[in-house]
Amino acid sequence: MDILSMPPTSTAALELTLSELAPRALQSEIRAMTMECDRIGGVNLAQGVCDTDVPGPVMEGAITAMREGHNIYSRLDGIARLRNAIAAKVQWFNGIEVDPGREILVTSGASGGLHAAAMALLNPGDEVILFEPFYGYHAGTLRSMRVKPVVVPLNPPVSAEADWTLDLDAVRAALTPQTRAMIINTPSNPCGKIFTRAELETLGEVAAEHGLFVISDEIYEHFVYGENEHVSPMTLPGMRERTVMISGFSKTFSVTGWRLGFLIADAKWLGAMSYFHDLTYVCAPSPLQHGAAQGLEQLGSEFYTQVAKDHEGKRARMVAALEDAGMKPYIPAGAYYVLADASGLPGENAATKARALLARTGVASVAGSAFFRHGHGEDLLRFCFAKKDVDLDDACARLRTLKL
Numbered sequence: 001m002d003i004l005s006m007p008p009t010s011t012a013a014l015e016l017t018l019s020e021l022a023p024r025a026l027q028s029e030i031r032a033m034t035m036e037c038d039r040i041g042g043v044n045l046a047q048g049v050c051d052t053d054v055p056g057p058v059m060e061g062a063i064t065a066m067r068e069g070h071n072i073y074s075r076l077d078g079i080a081r082l083r084n085a086i087a088a089k090v091q092w093f094n095g096i097e098v099d100p101g102r103e104i105l106v107t108s109g110a111s112g113g114l115h116a117a118a119m120a121l122l123n124p125g126d127e128v129i130l131f132e133p134f135y136g137y138h139a140g141t142l143r144s145m146r147v148k149p150v151v152v153p154l155n156p157p158v159s160a161e162a163d164w165t166l167d168l169d170a171v172r173a174a175l176t177p178q179t180r181a182m183i184i185n186t187p188s189n190p191c192g193k194i195f196t197r198a199e200l201e202t203l204g205e206v207a208a209e210h211g212l213f214v215i216s217d218e219i220y221e222h223f224v225y226g227e228n229e230h231v232s233p234m235t236l237p238g239m240r241e242r243t244v245m246i247s248g249f250s251k252t253f254s255v256t257g258w259r260l261g262f263l264i265a266d267a268k269w270l271g272a273m274s275y276f277h278d279l280t281y282v283c284a285p286s287p288l289q290h291g292a293a294q295g296l297e298q299l300g301s302e303f304y305t306q307v308a309k310d311h312e313g314k315r316a317r318m319v320a321a322l323e324d325a326g327m328k329p330y331i332p333a334g335a336y337y338v339l340a341d342a343s344g345l346p347g348e349n350a351a352t353k354a355r356a357l358l359a360r361t362g363v364a365s366v367a368g369s370a371f372f373r374h375g376h377g378e379d380l381l382r383f384c385f386a387k388k389d390v391d392l393d394d395a396c397a398r399l400r401t402l403k404l
Contacts, residue, residue: 021143028140028370029351029354029366029367029370030366030370033046033047037358037364040358040362042361042362043362043391043394045383045387046354046382047384048256048337049386050250051387051391052254052386052388053254053388054254054255055253055295055303057294057295057297057299058255058291058292058294060291060294061292061293061295062258062291065286065287065288070286070287070290071286072286074106074283074284074289076274076277077106077274078283079106079286079289079290079293080101081289082106082290082293082296083100083101083104083106085292085296085297086100086262086264086296087099087100088296090245092301093221093301094221094235096232096234096235096264103264103266103270104262104264104270105262105263105264105270105277106261106283106289107260107261107281107284108259108260108261108283108284108285109250109260110217110219110246110248111137111261112284113261113262113273113277114137114138114141114183114217114246115277116263116277116280117246117269118145118147118215119272119273120269120273120275121213121269121272122142122145123147123180124146125147125148126147126180126181127147127148127150127178127179128142128147128149128150128180128181128182129171129179129181129182129183130151130183131152131153131183131184131185131188131193132152132153133190133191133193133339133368133377134151134185134371134372135190135371136370138183138217150179152171153167153170153376154193155167157330160329163192163193163194163333164191166199166202168202171203172206175210179210180212181213181214182207182212182213183215184200184216185216185217186200186216186217186218186233187223187230187332187335188334189337190337190370190371191332191339192331192332192333192335192336193333193334194224194229194230194334195231196229196231197231200231200233201236203233204237207242212242213242216232216233216244216246217247218230218232218246218247219247219251219261220334220336222252223334223335225308225311228333233245234264240266241266244264244269244273245263245264245265246261246262246263248261248262249261249292251336251386252307255288258285258291258292259284259285260285311385311386314385315332317385318383318385318392318396319331319338320396321396321397321400322338322340324399324403325399325400325404326402327340327341327344327399327404328340328341336385337382337383337385338385339382340380340381341379342354342357342368342381343379345381349367349369350369350379351369353367353379357381360402361398361402362398363399365381365383367380367381368381370382
């Protein structure tokens with residue numbers, strides 16, 4: 001029977017469908033709240049846009065690069081100038097010595113770095129430990145590759161000033177023969193948790209014992225408050241080869257829209273990561289790489305100290321406003337978000353509580369459930385305080401009208 005005389009295929013067989021992943025993929029709650037906030041003209045404390053001013057050298061470096069013709073593809077791992085600047089910076093700040101030609105990949109945002117690392121190191125069916133509260137994009141990236149996120153809850157703070165703490169028994173209970181990696185976000189989004197040196201050493205021992213990669217998201221490394229200390233897992237004994245350090249410039253330089261980050265990994269892994277980043281993004285934006293390089297070259301340690309000081313002040317204002325509103329805040333040790341108790345707001349879950357708050361005050365937050373397993377975080381909302389002073393003051397004044 002030739003193809004022209006074959007009976008027609010059934011309509012059902014020809015039906016177009018989404019992928020197996022797509023029905024479970026919902027719009028980010030953060031993006032949804034941002035759109036709703038824009039619709040009503042409110043103050044957006046939902047998305048971590050960090051709309052404070054861009055440092056002069058960073059902006060000028062990018063503009064100059066555009067005018068000088070740096071508007072074509074860069075090398076797939078980034079321009080040499082930026083890779084050299086990153087190597088110099090992580091040596092003095094993080095205590096990590098790296099080869100800029102073999103161990104650094106400039107990426108399209110820290111999220112692009114995570115995507116490239118996951119493509120290079122993980123297989124469908126692998127399991128990766130995430131610590132709860134977790135950043136939703138970490139879980140979403142894993143699921144998009146058919147890798148299973150395994151959530152390990154942190155112990156909640158015993159007081160507003162206390163930090164979330166590691167439950168080692170829960171970590172060990174979560175391990176299976178399919179466990180291949182863990183993602184550590186320190187300081188973390190959404191709760192500002194900073195993993196202590198002792199906690200990281202313990203996790204390093206678990207990783208070594210079970211042959212795990214450690215993917216360390218350190219994008220908020222300069223947002224550390226009080227006596228707290230940022231420790232890069234890669235600096236700990238036995239962790240250099242198995243750790244992938246991911247960071248970037250979005251938060252520190254207030255350029256979230258530039259989509260510019262980097263990762264550091266042992267040379268034996270970096271080639272595959274570079275391949276997958278090239279396949280997905282080709283390269284990070286060329287002129288913006290020059291801007292970031294100039295920022296690293298010209299901004300000294302006092303700049304980073306001031307970033308932390310400025311945001312510690314913003315944190316204090318946000319915490320005070322939430323307390324006055326009757327929404328008990330959990331004071332973060334790092335990053336620039338506050339989780340607060342929303343149990344006094346109307347609504348059956350965190351998403352409806354966030355919308356109730358937006359309707360009453362014009363302040364957008366994010367449902368705590370976006371950072372927890374199903375059924376958890378329903379009485380929490382997340383607020384971002386990395387805002388210009390005029391907008392932060394406006395938001396604080398609006399929140400104080402609540403009086404829950």
